[in-house]
Amino acid sequence: MDRYDELMSLSVRKGFIWPTADLYGGFAGFYDYGHNGALMKRRLEDLWIDYFLHLGEDYYLIDTTSILPEASLKASGHVEHFTDILVTCTKCGENCRADHLLEEATKKSYEGIPPQEIDKLLAEHKIRCPKCKGAFAPSKPFHMMFPLMVGPMGKDPAYLRPETAQGVYINFKREFEALRRHLPLGLAIVGRAFRNEISPRQGTYRMREFIQAELQIFFNPKTFDSSIAFDDVQSSELLVARADKKDQGGADRATCSELVKSGLPLFYVYHLAKVQDFFLKELAVPADRFRFAELGEGERAFYNRIHFDMEVKQDSLGGFKEIGGVHYRGDHDLTGHQNTSKVSQTVTIDGETFIPHVLELSFGIDRMFWALLDAKYEKVKTEKGERYVLHLPPKIAPTQVAVLPLLGKDGLPEKAMPIYEQLAKEFKCFYDEGGSIGRRYARMDEIGTPYCVTIDHQTLQDGTVTIRERDTAAQKRPASSELGPIIGKLLSGQAKFESLP
């Protein structure tokens, strides 16, 4: 079984994620979160919110609608430009994204390639239908937004949003006023976005409905650098693949100071470092599995002045894959909305009137979710054979503590239940008395539960219980009355398991 199948099997068995409407033969490009997945995803979102809204003083979460009126997406350029190039097989009717076909054939990136060059390149590389080897009809642009008609006479054209960002931009002026006219101002949305992908593939990687977490930072380009605490990060090392070296597979370590010297703006490099910290420190992704990949001028969207993707190496997806991006969008979006709405988007601060610039930190929640399963699910060799462990950071594990009576008799469940009830007030707990203790530990290891508490015959005599750590399978034996504080400290990182008495 390859790594992708192994993870999908774990995911379906344990209720992390599975294809939508499986009951009706599935629905390509859509996935549902099961009981463990939904909890882990909500925790991951909470962690993201907590971390990124602390990057600035005036950084806030907002929440806006999935359906947007056409005018707002005309202003952003999506109605005109949000297309992919579609090619259709003349023999079997298979639809493919032209840039993906070229990438597979040549192992180069064709993101942002001009449509008029596509047919020539497909012919040059003799690319035919991957399913039936038939010839392709001439390529054509395919619009990726889902259109809707709103109202009883269908008179209000609208779309499902293709990104959360526009919901922030059209609210900027209102929030700027309500928040008493400060810059930098950060506004974040965690929510669903929708794209009618031509060929959804690689499971959760390219979905038609997906969850984004995006922070838009509005700032004055003349003064932003001077407000940044660059000292905090200047010697941090980042793993970066620059645009000119990327196709050779090159990624180099560089300090933040070096990146600024190479010509990147100070505020931009600072945020790269903060994003890397999130992956390495908060999500505990191994340092060699996270990197930034720069998009060159031809690859990035025309409105992005600087664009580095965040990439996590995932064996299930064949290597480094994009999880999100850091986009310096300049004043493109607010200018677009100002031109279309005829409502001024300028601000006046200290006598200067200008349209704020935007730095966007954009993350795919589903992609992070999958990358964590990929990075954290491991077969561990033990004396007795092997065990499967999902080494999730405790903050995002769906269950934090399992309470397990050694046997379902001898008064052990009666002793275990009050302990469970007490712990459940404070932590996300799971009680289980079914099957051998070894099987129950194995179940908890596989869903990433950091700690198991076992009630045995000795508990009846002296009130102590065993507490077992997921990652090492090591055990300690505290009094059950001390469990709450101990587990609280372990989960928050204030105590280490090996230092427990």
Add this chain to the structure above:
Amino acid sequence: MDRYDELMSLSVRKGFIWPTADLYGGFAGFYDYGHNGALMKRRLEDLWIDYFLHLGEDYYLIDTTSILPEASLKASGHVEHFTDILVTCTKCGENCRADHLLEEATKKSYEGIPPQEIDKLLAEHKIRCPKCKGAFAPSKPFHMMFPLMVGPMGKDPAYLRPETAQGVYINFKREFEALRRHLPLGLAIVGRAFRNEISPRQGTYRMREFIQAELQIFFNPKTFDSSIAFDDVQSSELLVARADKKDQGGADRATCSELVKSGLPLFYVYHLAKVQDFFLKELAVPADRFRFAELGEGERAFYNRIHFDMEVKQDSLGGFKEIGGVHYRGDHDLTGHQNTSKVSQTVTIDGETFIPHVLELSFGIDRMFWALLDAKYEKVKTEKGERYVLHLPPKIAPTQVAVLPLLGKDGLPEKAMPIYEQLAKEFKCFYDEGGSIGRRYARMDEIGTPYCVTIDHQTLQDGTVTIRERDTAAQKRPASSELGPIIGKLLSGQAKFESLP
């Protein structure tokens, strides 16, 4: 200014909720949450999740897609039946919901009225266009789901979900297996739903995109009652308007025991009591502002065997308004999916094979949000005049603690900042040094911040600070080093402000 306008003004000024795409002249039936609203809404969702998933041992959150394939909504009956009756003015083109016109004219409920009776009734009551007094064209059914075409050739018909419930039903069998075949099994979704309402009105009350929190409880109808801890609730009093008395405006107090004696199933009454507890104890809605209203046989959906709406009295909306419902759906949904998908939805437990029944607890998050603003925003008379206070329960207040240096000089901000940074690690805090202290208190009162901490000249001398309670404006003076534990206890309800030394 009437109550609705007063609340909408608060809401827009303070970033709670406002019309979507205001920049483009608005978008009827859609609202965005601002920086205070998004936080409060997420807290409200967390509180709901925490409370309702604790009603049973095997109760879990899942998360499913907004877009569903047509087959799943054919099975549920939505494709065929999810319509309202539309009448259009022959003169000005205004579109109206026929049942609403009849309700306004007669003050009776016409929910679920057969379409063939509509035109007769409209003529009988001489109802004409509310805008121009023109005559209506014959009524016709209007489909309320938003259709979509998925895939590059638009070959997969789909809809935006009109309720979250179907996402649970199509996942039931998978979760039942993954969760090791226990009943009762509770599966909840908190997420968006979409209805193309004919005439969205009353602000956030009838929206085209809205957020539901729904818990589906799957159970064995032969054994569910006996597993219920009815003793806990039997003497609880509920305020209930029965179907036969509702039109006379009657609502009576009855104990749970009395309701069971009147013929309602024990499990159903138990859940009414738990729902009421959520509103009265967790959200602190005054007891005389919450009631259940039964829907009679003609009013409720044909698949609901028993249906009581939850209603909260809202001055801004003219009285008691529906917030959600408790729906005994029987085996309607799983049977529908079994018939359409040809996949068995039966379970076998203790030798008995059956299709589980469903009890649905369904809540509108936006409606609860608005009802809380309505119930909690108050003008309070003081010695100096009056102040406006949003008496939110601390658990859902967007900001928990404000840290305010008395002046922006004399070293007070320098003393206040470390206190803020310390508290911000544990609580949602806000730091503010702008304007007079009275104005800053007033701002915090209006967004429902339960506690303000003020740093003054005495702090520089003896390290004490003032802590001020929102609801009473009373103040105490603890040492700043004790603030963390004190605020923690106040917020969790473990300590009372008046008992502080």
